[in-house]
Amino acid sequence: xxxxxxxxxxxxxxxxxxxxxxxxxxxxxxxxxxxxxxxxxxxxxxxxxxxxxxxxxxxxxxxxxxxxxxxxxxxxxxxxxxxxxxxxxxxxxxxxxxxxxxxxxxxxxxxxxxxxxxxxxxxxxxxxxxxxxxxxxxxxxxxxxxxxxxxxxxxxxxxxxxxxxxxxxxxxxxxxxxxxxxxxxxxxxxxxxxxxxxxxxxxxxxxxxxxxxxxxxxxxxxxxxxxxxxxxxxxxxxxxxxxxxxxxxxxxxxxxxxxxxxxxxxxxxxxxxxxxxxxxxxxxxxxxxxxxxxxxxxxxxxxxxxxxxxxxxxxxxxxxxxxxxxxxxxxxxxxxxxxxxxxxxxxxxxxxxxxxxxxx
Numbered sequence: 001x002x003x004x005x006x007x008x009x010x011x012x013x014x015x016x017x018x019x020x021x022x023x024x025x026x027x028x029x030x031x032x033x034x035x036x037x038x039x040x041x042x043x044x045x046x047x048x049x050x051x052x053x054x055x056x057x058x059x060x061x062x063x064x065x066x067x068x069x070x071x072x073x074x075x076x077x078x079x080x081x082x083x084x085x086x087x088x089x090x091x092x093x094x095x096x097x098x099x100x101x102x103x104x105x106x107x108x109x110x111x112x113x114x115x116x117x118x119x120x121x122x123x124x125x126x127x128x129x130x131x132x133x134x135x136x137x138x139x140x141x142x143x144x145x146x147x148x149x150x151x152x153x154x155x156x157x158x159x160x161x162x163x164x165x166x167x168x169x170x171x172x173x174x175x176x177x178x179x180x181x182x183x184x185x186x187x188x189x190x191x192x193x194x195x196x197x198x199x200x201x202x203x204x205x206x207x208x209x210x211x212x213x214x215x216x217x218x219x220x221x222x223x224x225x226x227x228x229x230x231x232x233x234x235x236x237x238x239x240x241x242x243x244x245x246x247x248x249x250x251x252x253x254x255x256x257x258x259x260x261x262x263x264x265x266x267x268x269x270x271x272x273x274x275x276x277x278x279x280x281x282x283x284x285x286x287x288x289x290x291x292x293x294x295x296x297x298x299x300x301x302x303x304x305x306x307x308x309x310x311x312x313x314x315x316x317x318x319x320x321x322x323x324x325x326x327x328x329x330x331x332x333x334x335x336x337x338x339x340x341x342x343x344x345x346x347x348x349x350x351x352x353x354x355x356x357x358x359x360x
Contacts, residue, residue, distance in 0.1 A: 062230065102163070173259075226312070239324060280349065
């Protein structure tokens with residue numbers, strides 16, 4: 001079966017090149033829903049912007065496949081008298097990569113272009129020789145001469161700041177860009193819905209394809225939507241770290257490499273019986289995967305689903321990612337395809353009223 005088609009690629013580029021910061025996901029959600037609609041029976045949008053499409057909505061047994069839709073960004077927090085902008089994080093933005101990056105600032109009069117400035121290397125001498133970016137010293141220059149001029153341009157405290165970097169394909173092997181964390185997961189679950197439709201699969205349960213908001217600030221969208229749907233099972237997909245790039249530590253974080261397949265993990269929130277079902281599906285269809293152990297929590301929406309509604313059997317399927325929370329995140333195309341295949345094949349193994357309890 002075709003996994004990623006030309007139509008899929010066009011959607012992926014349009015979806016990732018759009019801006020979808022935490023708390024401001026609506027435009028990205030519209031693009032995602034527009035693509036999903038032909039493959040679902042109905043959909044819902046909650047008060048904070050999480051979107052879910054439903055297949056076979058009348059069935060009482062509910063299975064969720066989920067990703068999160070938000071990306072990291074910045075907020076303007078202070079405007080200096082001479083027209084420079086100070087910022088605070090919206091999500092886990094990395095201050096180290098900021099200097100010399102171009103930005104789009106969303107003001108009341110439209111988008112204003114700016115740059116994260118930084119003192120030239122010639123000026124960093126003596127005590128400043130080892131000057132490093134921090135959240136306290138980074139700043140944005142929009143070419144203004146005063147705070148008054150900034151305000152007249154429509155920029156205020158609270159204006160949203162995003163990086164404009166767009167998606168590209170490197171060496172026909174890697175997707176590279178900003179916001180793969182985790183709109184690439186939203187792409188994967190939408191592709192699962194497409195494959196189910198195109199292969200005329202009749203599921204014995206209701207399938208909820210969920211694109212949740214506000215994961216980057218504490219799994220908030222998933223917390224809300226889990227209470228709304230009250231699922232019986234949740235399959236969550238997110239990104240994880242490729243530990244084979246320089247300056248990373250496999251012995252601490254795990255032996256995970258891009259191109260070797262999705263990561264499955266053991267963790268308190270991951271239900272062992274559901275994990276076994278996913279592993280069995282992968283082995284039967286010869287889908288490669290890697291294993292990892294997590295100590296207390298997964299740090300993903302898996303935790304929100306697992307501990308909701310008295311406990312929901314949940315599993316995490318992770319896409320290895322290089323350079324997370326930068327503008328050059330990289331994911332192997334083969335891993336993306338195998339995440340899609342793994343979710344798809346796992347859904348085919350779940351039965352109506354599937355009982356995942358450890359013992360009865």
